[in-house]
Amino acid sequence: MLTLIIRATIIYLLVLLVFRLMGKRQIGQMQPFELVLTLIIADLATIPMAEAAVPIMHGIVPLLTLVVVHYFLTIISMKNTAVSQFISGKPIIVVNPNGIDFKALQKLAITIDDLFESMRALGYFDLKEIQYAIMETNGALSILPKSAFSPVENRSLKLDVEESQIPISLVAGGKVMKENLEKTKLSLSDIEEIMKKADIESIKDVLILSINKTGNIYVQSKGQPYKTFDINYKGENLT
Amino acid sequence: MNNRFLYILVIIVLLAGVCVWEQVMAETYLSTMEEKVYDIIDVVEGKENINTEEIYELVEDMEKEWDSYELSFCFLVNYKDIEDIGIEITKMKIYIVENALTDFKASLAQILYFTDSYRQVMGIALDNIL
Numbered sequence: 001m002l003t004l005i006i007r008a009t010i011i012y013l014l015v016l017l018v019f020r021l022m023g024k025r026q027i028g029q030m031q032p033f034e035l036v037l038t039l040i041i042a043d044l045a046t047i048p049m050a051e052a053a054v055p056i057m058h059g060i061v062p063l064l065t066l067v068v069v070h071y072f073l074t075i076i077s078m079k080n081t082a083v084s085q086f087i088s089g090k091p092i093i094v095v096n097p098n099g100i101d102f103k104a105l106q107k108l109a110i111t112i113d114d115l116f117e118s119m120r121a122l123g124y125f126d127l128k129e130i131q132y133a134i135m136e137t138n139g140a141l142s143i144l145p146k147s148a149f150s151p152v153e154n155r156s157l158k159l160d161v162e163e164s165q166i167p168i169s170l171v172a173g174g175k176v177m178k179e180n181l182e183k184t185k186l187s188l189s190d191i192e193e194i195m196k197k198a199d200i201e202s203i204k205d206v207l208i209l210s211i212n213k214t215g216n217i218y219v220q221s222k223g224q225p226y227k228t229f230d231i232n233y234k235g236e237n238l239t
Numbered sequence: 240m241n242n243r244f245l246y247i248l249v250i251i252v253l254l255a256g257v258c259v260w261e262q263v264m265a266e267t268y269l270s271t272m273e274e275k276v277y278d279i280i281d282v283v284e285g286k287e288n289i290n291t292e293e294i295y296e297l298v299e300d301m302e303k304e305w306d307s308y309e310l311s312f313c314f315l316v317n318y319k320d321i322e323d324i325g326i327e328i329t330k331m332k333i334y335i336v337e338n339a340l341t342d343f344k345a346s347l348a349q350i351l352y353f354t355d356s357y358r359q360v361m362g363i364a365l366d367n368i369l
Contacts, residue, residue, distance in 0.1 A: 021246055053318045061257060064250045071247045 007056055008049050014063060015045050021067050023074075031088045031138055037070055088137040095133035095143075108135055119143065167210035167218060174204040174222075184211060186233075194219065198227045258363075261315050265361040268308040269354045272324070275301045276350050283344065290338045298335065302328045316361065323353050 018041060022034075030038070041063060048059035077084040094104045094115060105115065115133070118141035124130055129149040134142045154161050168180045170191060181187070191209065198219045200206055208226075209219045215233030220226035279297050283289055305324055312321050327346045334343040360367065 021243060055314055055316065055318075057257065057315050058317070061254065064254055068247055068250055068254070071243070 003052055004049070007052075010056060011045050011049050011059055014060060015041065018063055018067050022070060033073075033087055034070075037066060041066060091134045091136050091142075093132060094135050094141075095127065095130050097131060099127065104135075110135070115141075162214070165212040165214065167212040167216075169208060169210045171203060171206040171209035173208075174206055176203060184233075186211070194231065197229065197231075257315070261361060262363070264311055264315070265358060268311070269358050272301070272305060272308070272354050273351060275304065276347050276354075280344075280347055283340070283347075287340065288338060289335055289340050289343055291335075295332070295335050298328065298331050302332075316357075320360070321357065324350055327353070 022037075044059055044062050048054050048056045073087065077087055092104050092108060094101055094108070100112065100115070105112065119125070119130070119133065122141060122143050124143055124145065129145050130143055131146045132144040136142055168184055169177055170180055170184065170186065171177065176188065176191065181191070191203070194209065194217055195201070195203070195206065198217075198221070200219070200221045205221045207220045207222050209217070211217055211231075211233065215231045216228065217231055218226060218228050275297070279294065279301070282294060282297060305328060309321060309325060327349045331343055331346045334346065
């Protein structure tokens with residue numbers, strides 16, 4: 001049993017390494033060949049884990065080989081468009097200003113129902129709203145709406161709005177994020193002040209406490225609704 | 240040269256090392272086993288009584304050698320695929336005690352057959368790839 005535990009640990013660490021080397025793509029962003037590769041890796045990893053008679057090398061060698069092949073295939077794809085298109089295919093326009101391109105649907109082997117499902121998922125329920133719909137190589141649908149149905153932008157309304165800010169977490173899960181605290185040039189006493197304002201007694205009770213460049217605080221203690229308020233903070237040090 | 244490329248380079252070297260290690264190990268160990276079998280065949284040739292200390296020691300020596308080889312092979316080959324030689328050697332020791340010359344010779348032939356087939360399985364050949 002100890003052998004299996006050690007083997008499982010080794011394979012787990014190896015699979016972690018393999019996925020780190022493959023990049024950070026999410027399942028939904030994967031190209032079809034990457035999804036297949038992931039399934040193969042999962043299958044390969046289980047063999048030496050479950051059977052003690054099979055050497056662990058029978059799992060390690062194919063796993064590492066796949067990593068190497070995938071690496072070079074990705075490099076070649078990045079440098080050569082033809083290879084990239086051969087491996088991943090190319091985006092195909094399925095809806096154009098004239099309506100649905102039926103030939104494109106046939107080529108992609110998707111039905112009109114599938115197309116409507118993808119459209120609805122993106123918030124488009126009527127074909128009239130769509131100027132172009134493009135089926136991406138990872139199977140996701142991208143839509144360019146007709147100008148009349150495009151969302152209104154602040155720019156169009158000539159509104160002068162402040163740039164969005166990324167809030168910095170100062171406390172998460174009851175623990176002070178010292179690195180972030182240094183970035184904001186705030187101190188523990190400032191945090192205690194904020195907590196007092198939010199009626200929170202102990203740092204351990206804080207689920208999340210964040211601040212943005214304008215000094216807006218978002219704080220929530222465990223089991224309580226969140227509170228938000230402004231403090232006198234200029235945020236020159238926030239990057 | 241980025242980090243990822245370095246990792247890939249290390250993996251390639253590692254894979255190449257494993258391949259060379261397997262080939263060298265298979266060739267060296269299996270050849271040694273074959274030599275040992277031929278040595279025993281030479282000693283047994285023309286004898287009617289195999290229940291001698293000399294033959295027993297030769298077989299024991301072969302068993303010790305194979306045990307150490309088997310440990311190394313286990314890193315690369317499924318243990319169940321290479322246990323046949325060990326089984327045959329165990330049988331040979333019983334045949335010596337029982338003076339079963341025909342069975343003893345059959346076991347020697349079996350070991351030669353197994354070493355040959357292991358070499359074929361472990362070697363890089365088109366038929367293995369396909």
